Amino acid sequence: MLKLTETHPTTTSVDVRVIGxxxxxxxxxxxxxEFGSDNLSMLGIDTGSAAQNLPVDVESITIGNGFGSGGNSETAVYQFSExxxxxxxxxxxxxxxxxxxxLGRGTGSGLSPRIAELARNAGALTIAAVNMPFEFEGRFRNQSAVAAHSALKSAxxxxxxxxxxxxxxxDSAGSSLNGAFQLADLNIANAVRSITTELESSPERRSAVLQSLAQAGDSVVLSGVADGLHAGRTAVSAAFDSTSTEFGQVASVVINxxxxxxxxxxxxxxxxxEIRTRLGRRTEIHVSSQRLIGMGQEMKVTMLLAGVEFVPTVEELPTRVKERPAAAPQVSIFETTAPKRTRGPVLLPTG
Incomplete structure (x- = not known):
């Protein structure tokens, strides 16, 4: 039986700290x-000027000379020691x-795995929410992001x-590249809200959610909005349609x-x-709800899929006579094919 219970913060909330x-x-x-996350302790770290532009009530640390890492993650790691x-x-x-x-190059890729190690060694449940770069940003940047992502999975x-x-x-990201990056920020913020909302509910739910996230590995956040008679099903469908990723097995889903x-x-x-239909009946599901009168007839569903096994979406290249070691699945997803020559070389006159 499914029981609808509205989530309210408990008097003894979990100590959640967020590091940008x-x-x-x-x-x-x-x-x-901007979402009003007053109960969170937040810290911003950057090698450039981003940390200096944070609100006054957010702690900040600027490392190095304040002019960035020059896209070099090793430089960022060296400066972080200070x-x-x-x-x-x-x-x-x-x-x-x-x-x-x-992730891509520079500060985020270099420092995130190290900070994750520090948090995990301190005994905290450590969750990283990261954006992978656009494919058009180039092979080098994408491969750097994959390497940083692999390090984060270990940390x-x-x-x-x-x-x-x-x-x-x-559609909201189609107007400009800046709009796309703002939407990326919004998606990450939704991920944090989804987690903290669950953790601030009843002690029983908090324990179940913490257990689901502990050593969950690959995770994904999806979000969809709808209204009308079948808003629940439509919102979930919109969330899954917003990603090109195909999911195999999913250990658990935290739904807000x-x-x-x-x-x-x-x-x-x-x-x-609808989630059961898409993911199967073996997935463990935790559901919470919030009634926000200002939303009117609108309904928003945010899902944190934890312990995800991805279905490869990149076709394998034709095999060659000489066998090569198989690439890790995560790498094959983000790699782009090698450039090919489209015409022969131009021969210059010798005389």
């Missing part, structure tokens, strides 16, 4: 604060540490991965449903049924 790393991570902190003790103090005694970053309990290429499927005056048990049950 690099320009993208600090930008996500700003968007997160402030490592300050970050250790920030994550000390935290129950959950959430790391926000954009953190769960890595929530969002691909910037999926943003092109949403937000709705206005029209939110009903039937809509929530319809959303859960």
């Amino acid at each position: 790393v690099g320009g993208a991570g600090c930008s996500s902190l700003i968007r997160l604060q 402030v490592e003790i300050e970050v250790e103090d920030f994550v000390e005694e935290a129950d959950v540490v959430i790391i926000l970053a954009g 953190a309990d769960a890595v929530i991965t969002m691909n910037n290429d999926d943003l092109s499927k949403l 449903v937000e709705g206005g005056i029209g939110l009903s048990l039937g809509q929530v049950a319809e959303a859960v049924t």
